[in-house]
Amino acid sequence: MKKVLLAPLDPVHDNAVKLLKRKLSEAGYDAIAMRPGTTSEEVIEKALEERPIAILVSRTLGYKVAETLGRLVDLAEASGLREMTRLGVGGMAITKETGGELGFDACFTGELNMTEVLAFLEGKPVGLQTAGNAVAERQKPNIVQGFTYAFKDKEIETLLDGIVDQILEWVKGKTSPGIERAKLRAEMLAEGISLRSPAKVSLTQQRLREQYLALCDDTIRAFYLTDKLPAGVRWLAAAEIEAMENLLGSAKARYSPLRHVGEKPLFFSQYGTGCPVMDVMHIKVAEAWGVDGVLHFDPSWGAQCEGLLEGYLSHEHDGTILTLENLKFIRHAQEPATLWNVRGHRGLNTPETQVLGHAAGADLFKINIPYGSTAGGTDPQRLTVDGVYSLRLAAEYGIPFDIPGNDELSGVPPFKTFAGILIMVALGLKLGAKPIPKPLLCYSPYMTIYGRMDDNMIDMNIAKLMVWREIVDAPVWPGEPVGFMTHSPERVQSSMMTAVHAALASSMGVDAVTIASSDEAYSKGPISAAARVDTLRAVRDALRFQGSVQLTPTPRALTLADEIHDGICEVLKTVAERGDFVASICEGLLGNEEDGLYPGRIGAGTVSGGRL
Amino acid sequence: MKTVGFAGTAKNTGKTTTALHVLQAGKEAGLRLALTSIGYDGENRDNVTGLPKPRYTLQPGMLVATGSTCLRSSTAIVRAIEETPIHTIFGQVVVGEVTYPGTVLLAGPNRSSDLQHVFDIFTSLGCNLALVDGALNRLVPMTCVDGLVLSTGAAFDQRISHVVEHAGALLRLLRMPVIRDEVPVNSGLWVEFKDQTSCVLGYGSLIGKNLLDTLLRTLIAPVKKIYIPGACDPHLLKLLIDQKADLLRGALMLFRSPLHLVASGDPLLWKEIFPLLEATDIQPSSLQTPQVFFMTVNPFYPRYLDRNGMYEAAYVDKRELLAAACNRISEIPVLDIFQPPFPDVISLINYFAELPDVTRSLC
Structure with a gap:
């Protein structure tokens, strides 16, 4: 069984060590926990006796943290331990920067993340790179999976x-006009055409453009015909987009x-x-x-x-x-x-x-x-x-x-x-x-x-x-x-x-x-x-x-649930009896003026075809 | 290639400022320079005090070894040349060449064996001078550099007398006699008795009472030579001498590097051990030690403000500090980077001098 030495280099706090001991034991490691107030020398002495694969140090107090932990790292190297034992650190007083400056191999910040701890013990790199990989491996959830959509009522x-x-x-x-534009847009995407494509204009593009603009408001038409931007709109500069690309490439968020x-x-x-x-x-x-x-x-x-x-x-x-x-x-x-x-x-x-x-x-x-x-x-x-x-x-x-x-x-x-x-x-x-x-x-x-x-x-x-x-x-x-x-x-x-x-x-x-x-x-x-x-x-x-x-x-x-349930039934009965969904909205069956609801007016009179 | 480590007695003693000074001098001397760090360096502000920190600004042609994620956060453009197998908290260590000037965030190898690996790459790329920025008061990874530049000052202690006393003790430890001697490779603690017999213990350090007890039980005859390759707690060494003075009298006490002793105990503690060794006619020596090229003193220290829990920049008397340090330390040059005299630091690091083989032999 692989040994891990857990050292609370802290005068009082060892909760993290106790928690780690339990979790590491459950994961099949021989976790040896030392007592709070342990000195760096005692940790190294114990490590020389036990030869663990890793020493995990916990430190809560910020006072003299750098001196205390830096000493442990140097002692570990002087004792020849670092060639076989990796050093990890975590705790309230620790940041990635502190861990790096002190020379630890891994640094665990925030809440205990056993996946990271176990990855470290298995010799995998831990930190930003691993966090990035973890994000990439995360599967996209599916909200609707498993539902039958069967009506119980x-x-x-x-x-x-x-x-x-x-x-x-x-x-x-x-x-x-909205539906017709959607059809034109789908055709444009299929053809790889945009309305603002420069250079040669194909016949297809010309046709699509004319048809699309015929279905647009003046504001939108002016944008395509005269390059006039609507009020308050501006182009994003290429530099803004590139800067964002660079920024995104510089760090990976750790999903939790x-x-x-x-x-x-x-x-x-x-x-x-x-x-x-x-x-x-x-x-x-x-x-x-x-x-x-x-x-x-x-x-x-x-x-x-x-x-x-x-x-x-x-x-x-x-x-x-x-x-x-x-x-x-x-x-x-x-x-x-x-x-x-x-x-x-x-x-x-x-x-x-x-x-x-x-x-x-x-x-x-x-x-x-x-x-x-x-x-x-x-x-x-x-x-x-x-x-x-x-x-x-x-x-x-x-x-x-x-x-x-x-x-x-x-x-x-x-x-x-x-x-x-x-x-x-x-x-x-x-x-x-x-x-x-x-x-x-x-x-x-x-x-x-x-x-x-x-x-x-x-x-x-x-x-x-x-x-x-x-x-x-x-x-x-x-x-x-x-x-x-x-x-x-x-x-x-x-x-x-x-x-x-x-x-x-x-x-x-x-x-x-x-x-x-x-x-x-x-x-x-x-x-x-x-x-x-x-x-x-x-x-x-x-x-x-x-x-x-x-x-x-x-x-x-x-x-209250019964009240709502009954109310829903009553409303649906009224709408069903009315026999006209649009009229039901207009007449307030799904919410009326007393409820603060008024039918919308934007796009009125633009529907064509069928029986109105 | 010459390798120089910049080490301090504490945080904020001026390691980076000194390294920047040498970097600039090396650039003016036309050297192909390389830079790495055994810790993490390059923030605009100190992550404890919040006070401004000097940053490494590198020029085209300079080499750098740092964590892959640090490269993305640097304003310099660095062309990656070799990805090392060394992993740090800030990603895999990458060796690259600066192609566009700018600041660089440094987080290089933190073990001496990894540092040596990076040096080998620097050498293969035609580097003349490699600088290693230290971290806090850590020294052990520097065992494989050719020489050290030490920095101390008010950030270590505001009492000037204490600063110079500590610096003197540290220097004495680092200038321990170096001897060539044959010792078992990769051995534990090794004892050769005067009757030509010898024994090797399963561990190489004298640290912790159990290990001391084992060693005490082992020493049953007059000792000719004792080799402690790892850490050595000065308190335990004192106990050992106290209890086995007769058997140790006249013995050669060999350490792998004085840097291991610095990691094991305060130099002022070691200062008390040396008279004890002399009194028992024990000769302390080291198999290797980096040369100490020069020392810098820095009057700056971060002063904690009770009223708001923040820090402010404060200074001790800079002339008094420099004078006291020069007075106490005569073995090597002592300077304040911002006070005259301003010697040629490239000469101080003996760049053009031949290096003794022994300094590299055990890296």
Whole structure:
């Protein structure tokens, strides 16, 4: 049995040594632990007697750390030990730089990572290089794997069947400028043509360009015809892109999941600073702090324009401009195992966004017709035809789509929002796509106005998650982000609210969670990287605190779940009876003016074909 | 190729500043230079005190050996020439040539055997002078350099008298007589008795009470020669002499390198041992020792501020420090890099002198 000598070169602290002894023994090593207060001479004497393959030193106190540990390293070399015994160091007082300066062979910082320790003992290099390899070997998770999508509530299933059939019947023969542009874009990608390609223009390119521009707004047309950039937009300089490439090549983030136990939930962060370079930095920070995936948010003005731009573009507004170049640049910077969601559910470019997202390597889409066609969004007719086309693309590409329930933020009660999400679930399934419902864990206007969370925020949120498990065997992904409207400008408060919501969701066995940065709601501009770390760090510790503990719903939570479940049935019955999905949205069956919801008007009158 | 190690009595004593000075002089002398480190060096600020640190700025043509991840964090452009099998916390050690000037983060080999491997590569690339930046007060990896430049100063201790006393004791230890002698290769602690018999113990160090007890049991006849190749605790050596003075009287006490003794105990402790050895007519000698070319003194020290928990730059009297050091140490040149006189440091490291073979023989 290989021997490892564990030395707490510290007057008091030896917890790490005791923990290591247990774990190394479990891994089949003969771990010999020395007592706290051991001197360097005693460690070397013991090592000369035992001839271990490694000495692992733990040091918590910072006082005289360099002198103490440096002496041990020199004594080890003077004694001839270093030719056969490797030296590792860890503990609160240790950084990589300290370990390197002191001449150790390996340095373990942060929480105990047994994979790294064992790799070191097996003679493999440990540190940045190994961490990089570990990231590369990580498999990309699959959120929808293992779900049957079987409906447990047969009444709801029957109602949804009828509603979905009506939707599909209604969209027959209809099209929109968005759909036509998506088709042209797909053709361009297949031909390797871009609208801004210099040099010789082929006949195909000329045709595609003319057809595409005929379907665009003036702003987009001016960009292609006269090189005029929309207000606030600028080209990214080549130097900015190259500098980022160099920066990314200089270091690898060491992935350490936020989860303390288990493989789920997966954690997602949103980005959309307006600048792809800044987005990449945010993504790298988020990856380094443990996220499993990121969500791309596009600009609100872009969603209201017919047509998309091309090239590496930055702008001074919210959301990052959707171009193939921007998307590929952002995807390229991500770790291979990072899941990437591209939002495209509420604008005039929804179908084309799916085409570009697929071309750039997206793993997930985001499509919700009822939410996207209300609250200042797209015209319900337009988004219904565009949404159905987008779902067909998602099915064709084999890319799952999530369905955010953020219309709750306007004041819509959860049962109405959930009814809309369920229609999207059924619609997606009918078209062959894999849907992921996203109930929002939030302190919405409905909760405040009607006092539904006056006592606590747990019962209602548990009820909102339970109800999904009662209705359908599908993944559940609370977002977007959790804790919405519980945050304040105070970063500690904000982080804590995100963390407790994430922990609650985790205890309910959800499959993924989207979390905000601590300044997301109040940043008055792009969020900061430090604020992003705030919440990731807080969530990590909340999950550590909680472990695999599961909460038992209170009687009140059960009652609330029943209420929501019944409410969903009632709404779906009303929509089914109305027999017109678009009219149901317009008439407020999925959220009305009293709920703060108004039908969207952008793109009204642009649907053509079929029977309107 | 000549190899020079820069070692200090403590952190912040001026190793890097001195090495930069020699690097500049070597460049002006037209030498092909190489640089590596046995620790980690090259941050803008000290990772303990937060105070600014000198950085290595290398010029095209210079060679460097450092961890692969450090190369990515350097502003100099380095063309990798050879990837060594040496692993460090900062990746595999790569030997390369600077092709575009800039700063370099250094984290080279940390064992003497690995350092020798890097020297061999430097030699094959036509290097004339290789500089090795030290780390803290660590000296043992420097056993394979041709010579040392020592740095001490107020960062070691603000009491000037103590600084120079310690430096004197260190120098005395490092200038231990070197003799050529035949000893068993890769042996443990080896004893040759006056009756021509000998024995080898299973370990090469005198460290820890158990090992002392074993050695005490072994010494049962008058000793002619005792060879301690590894570490040697001065306290235990004193106990050994106290208890076996009669048997050790007149013996040759041979160490592999005085650097091992520095690692084993404070030079001021060793200073107390030497009179004891003399009194018992024991001759301490070493199989090898790096030459000490010169010593620098540095008045700087980081002063801790109780009011905010930070450090500030502080200085002892620089003239007083230099004068006290020169007064105490007469065997080698002592200088302050920033005070006159400014001797030619390339001459001080005897660059053009022949090297005694013995300094390399055991690397």
